Amino acid sequence: MARHTVTLIPGDGIGPEIASAMRRVVDATGVDIAWEIADAGEHVMEEFGTPLPGHVIDSIRTNKVAIKGPITTPVGTGFRSVNVALRKELDLYTNLRPAFSIEGTGARYDDIDIVIVRENTEDLYAGIEFEQGSAEAAELIDWVAEKGAGVIRPDSGISLKPISVTGTRRIVKFAFDYAIANGRKKVTAVHKANILKHSDGLFRKVAYEVAEEYKDSGIEFEDYIVDATCMQLVLHPEWWDVLVLPNLYGDIVSDLAAGLIGGLGMAPGANIGAEHAVFEPVHGSAPKYAGKDMANPTALILSAVLMLNHLGEREAGDRVLAAVKGVLADGERVTYDIRRTRFGTTEGAVGTQAYADAVIERL
Numbered sequence: 289m290a291r292h293t294v295t296l297i298p299g300d301g302i303g304p305e306i307a308s309a310m311r312r313v314v315d316a317t318g319v320d321i322a323w324e325i326a327d328a329g330e331h332v333m334e335e336f337g338t339p340l341p342g343h344v345i346d347s348i349r350t351n352k353v354a355i356k357g358p359i360t361t362p363v364g365t366g367f368r369s370v371n372v373a374l375r376k377e378l379d380l381y382t383n384l385r386p387a388f389s390i391e392g393t394g395a396r397y398d399d400i401d402i403v404i405v406r407e408n409t410e411d412l413y414a415g416i417e418f419e420q421g422s423a424e425a426a427e428l429i430d431w432v433a434e435k436g437a438g439v440i441r442p443d444s445g446i447s448l449k450p451i452s453v454t455g456t457r458r459i460v461k462f463a464f465d466y467a468i469a470n471g472r473k474k475v476t477a478v479h480k481a482n483i484l485k486h487s488d489g490l491f492r493k494v495a496y497e498v499a500e501e502y503k504d505s506g507i508e509f510e511d512y513i514v515d516a517t518c519m520q521l522v523l524h525p526e527w528w529d530v531l532v533l534p535n536l537y538g539d540i541v542s543d544l545a546a547g548l549i550g551g552l553g554m555a556p557g558a559n560i561g562a563e564h565a566v567f568e569p570v571h572g573s574a575p576k577y578a579g580k581d582m583a584n585p586t587a588l589i590l591s592a593v594l595m596l597n598h599l600g601e602r603e604a605g606d607r608v609l610a611a612v613k614g615v616l617a618d619g620e621r622v623t624y625d626i627r628r629t630r631f632g633t634t635e636g637a638v639g640t641q642a643y644a645d646a647v648i649e650r651l
């Protein structure tokens with residue numbers, strides 16, 4: 289029997305290509321993993337009538353650990369995000385997104401070392417929405433007017449932004465525990481509490497309460513407004529250490545952080561709950577590159593490094609990270625996005641699988 293069984297969700301768009309590259313790299317480390325392939329996404333809609341079939345969730349529940357490629361979410365219409373559904377279904381309340389510089393990416397900065405801890409289950413991503421023109425939207429608009437709470441134009445669509453004490457406590461605790469376990473120095477809670485008093489204001493208040501419980505941990509704590517955070521991340525990326533944010537800001541700020549380290553092809557992530565963990569890159573399914581063997585698999589390979597660490601296979605994770613660093617520093621066998629950022633041209637780029645081969649050769 290294999291040492292680990294891991295659910296592998298290849299996903300949509302570039303997902304299957306980068307998943308195969310990642311799997312080849314992980315297998316080449318010699319770590320004994322049985323991959324249980326579970327298809328989810330736009331492409332399984334026709335067969336199962338849903339983009340997230342029950343057996344995919346069952347597989348993750350059984351194996352406890354999964355790694356997934358990106359899944360397409362139609363904009364505005366169609367099914368709700370599978371990614372959001374998965375996080376809610378398994379209560380994967382933390383989205384951990386480390387952003388660190390690797391030499392050779394051509395990124396504007398070479399000293400980035402930031403960890404984004406994004407709340408994954410609440411906020412505007414709670415999926416509580418009322419369609420413009422629906423009876424429910426009209427009822428809610430009337431109710432708000434009756435309570436004297438404000439005027440909402442009758443032709444509005446509405447999305448709710450719930451933020452709870454429970455949800456905030458556990459994500460801020462996660463940020464502190466992560467900081468302690470990983471030798472970090474500071475946690476910053478990021479919000480827009482000056483405007484959103486009852487949602488972000490609560491997030492800020494609870495964050496301070498949790499920080500008080502950790503006051504002897506040696507971890508510094510501060511809070512910051514999200515717009516100012518974005519500017520200071522660009523001006524002074526060295527100021528930041530562990531950032532903890534509500535869902536929407538966490539999503540946006542992690543793309544900003546990806547930009548600081550050379551782009552979305554470089555940014556790994558993990559969705560972590562009390563019992564399960566699903567590893568996935570920050571980026572989406574980049575449909576225009578699907579099937580072209582062009583996409584950069586680094587973000588998914590680095591997500592696999594996080595997964596190997598989680599599985600207790602730290603030595604293998606370190607080897608993969610060192611191999612990726614070697615290939616990027618060398619710069620000869622890298623994908624189009626890295627060539628473009630580093631040399632200003634995509635000429636000389638290699639494909640997804642050739643890049644994986646280069647990583648495997650260095651393991």
Ligand code: NAP
Nearest residue numbers: 358359360361362371552553570571572573574583584625
């Ligand atoms: P995206 O798929 O992340 O792609 C945006 C751009 O980022 C690409 O055009 C490409 O830029 C660059 N990029 C992304 N991944 C890359 C990679 N592996 N290698 C090199 N470059 C990469 O964002 P999107 O086009 O907005 O979203 C597409 C779909 O993915 C949507 O349906 C969205 O909902 C979904 N999505 C899913 C997840 C998830 O599954 N967790 C996350 C985010 C988005 P250039 O064209 O400039 O090279």
